[in-house]
Amino acid sequence: MTTLQERPAASRPGVRPGVLGRTGLYAVLLANAVVVTVFFVQAGFASNTLIVLGRLAGLYGALLMAFQLLLVARLPWFDRRIGMDRLTSWHRWTGFSVLWLLLAHVVFIVFGYAQSSSLDPVNQLVDLAETVEGVLRAITALAIIIVVGVVSARYARRRLAYETWHFIHLYTYVAVVLAFTHQVAAGTTFTSSSVARTYWYAVWGVALASVFAGRLVLPLWRNLRHRLRVTAVVPENDDVVSVYVTGRDLDRLPARAGQFFLWRFLTRDRWWQANPFSLSAAPDGRTLRLTVKRAGDGSAALRHLKAGTRVFAEGPYGAFTTLHRTRPDALLIAGGVGVTPIRALLEELHGHAVVIYRVATDRDAVLYDELRELALAKGAELHLVTGPPVPDRLAPRELARLVPDIADRDVYLCGPPPMMNAVLGSLRELGVPRTQTHFERFSLAG
Template structure:
């Protein structure tokens, strides 16, 4: 069964179970009394919001079995989608509960809200949780996200864990499912406990164990261009690290000023059991300083992450499409496929604005010559029009790779280029099962 069906099936099963426990526990009892129906709907929506919150925890846990099959792109998209559902369900819960008690007490809604927050059990904790979730939701909107540095966004976002804890204590103290039903109480404790345990094991325990085992350090820093540097990282027993070409880690370089920052960078070379290599472009303060990181600097790495690997391959022949510094995982994949002696045929299209921007073109050329791959370096602005139409349009791609429909296609680059290429490939009739895309905006 596909991982997507597992997720949707489990979510539907838990939704049905939560509804069943709610109804059997008398969730709608007294609905004919003033405000009774509103209170019942509010409690039910609160339970659904709690389920969506648990789904958020499962997605952010980045379970290796799930993440390696779906990829970080898919998990991130679902995390974002379910996050907004959490916010809307929680807000609806607040509105219906407030209106229900206001109807019951015959008081204005705003007055009732103040009474609930400051006099009823742990409702103040829940109110703080709601405010935190609203803040997380606002900063997660695309317009706000584009204006924030990654570090600031991550600082705000991590407070969602505090909201989860506060909401849970609110549910424990006054939630009818907890106070009135031992079965429901056991169910919710198990659900939250399993989700939090998954986060502790995969996001904390496993990275700690791996970093203690491998003891990563910067070995060398090589300048590729004025704004691009390659960093070689060594350690112990790296042949035991389950990393593949096309994957990425969250890297934390332990310098005095930057040890709190973690950034996602793809491997720019196939792991060889001796070194890990990343190639970083100076896109902001968080990456520009890495050009000056000193050999010997300790490194903490969380991962590997990503499903953009040879495991996705379904055919012998492959097309690799890279844009800008999104070439890093493509270069690693080319090296892996180059070592594959199954008689496969590989074509690479490397898209860059200028020759200077094609930072790994020489390495790609050497690898292509070694394994007999065909490399096409396509230069020019995104608006450029060639004799076969727009750059990276369907006619242009077909002119470079006439048999594209008989290939697995790996695409990695900025979101705009990735969308344009995937659209062009769809127009050329490439089946979706043969198209594997990674958005450089997160992973490279």
């Protein structure tokens, strides 16, 4: 179906929100790396090169550890501009960098001191632990970080339940405290300068305060303010259910179409389990709606929720919003239940839109009637593409046929990972700039 409407002129934004967010994070990290280096140089160099390298590796490793906390603090300003999936990915790779830097710190320090003494490296490490304040705490912190690194490796992560992995991951905060107290007690950079020590307390204070505010204070405050409850549970088909949630002052909740929450439904058997589900309708200030496909015990249990059930929701999260638009027209591509944020975005979008909904069969097209009504009301084109995964029905040639001006549109994509990877490849072949391609993968950390 095609309906013509007047198209708004292309906007010419200044700095894109994503670029602004990334630049802000890089600037914070770079500025602190420069300050750390200056304090390190001012403290003077040891005569042994290995010890110098070890101390510098320890400083940069600790700085990256503080930066990691900022990445998972879920601060709204950064989350809206970068997205939790990218912040989580950066947190993961920063974590491995921390691990290697701290291992280098230990190796260089131990071999450096062993070079100046008659002890072998193992006995030198034991001697340092027994004679230098904070070294035993540092060894304990490193052991914890190694364990967390091992369980965070892709092979192990896929075999652990999220709750188990998360519980182990929480021990990182113990490692943070142990490593910090070791540094301020034994680090030459901080024992030789009260200014450097004050700066280091400030860096870690800001990092920990960010986590405390973003992960605890803000969610608690919002839930106390809005007092969310389930008002209705509506089956969409045998496997999919929509849950309607209401509360107080929802017009003041800064949620946008395309975003998601971490939902906890406070029933006796599920209160401890949080799941990321997108809004399947644009927030209207009165009701929030999520639409979920049964994929496990947690999502299956939503069908049996009772009206009045209390809800604890963390969020809204995600950069999959119209904030990042660069073009006046848009293409929305959904696969399966990935239609939920796409349907919400269509409700909020201005300008001409094309919607492609990819499913195996017609009966899998959840919310299709709503999409069709929205498309008619907004003058959008809607294409339902059905069939098995092979052959690929969203290959470059097919996409170009359905949307000839695809390179001139913003593209929003949500669906199963294999489909998303295939479509992203098609978009690259068709010359769609990366700045016009918007997608988000649900992944949690910390």
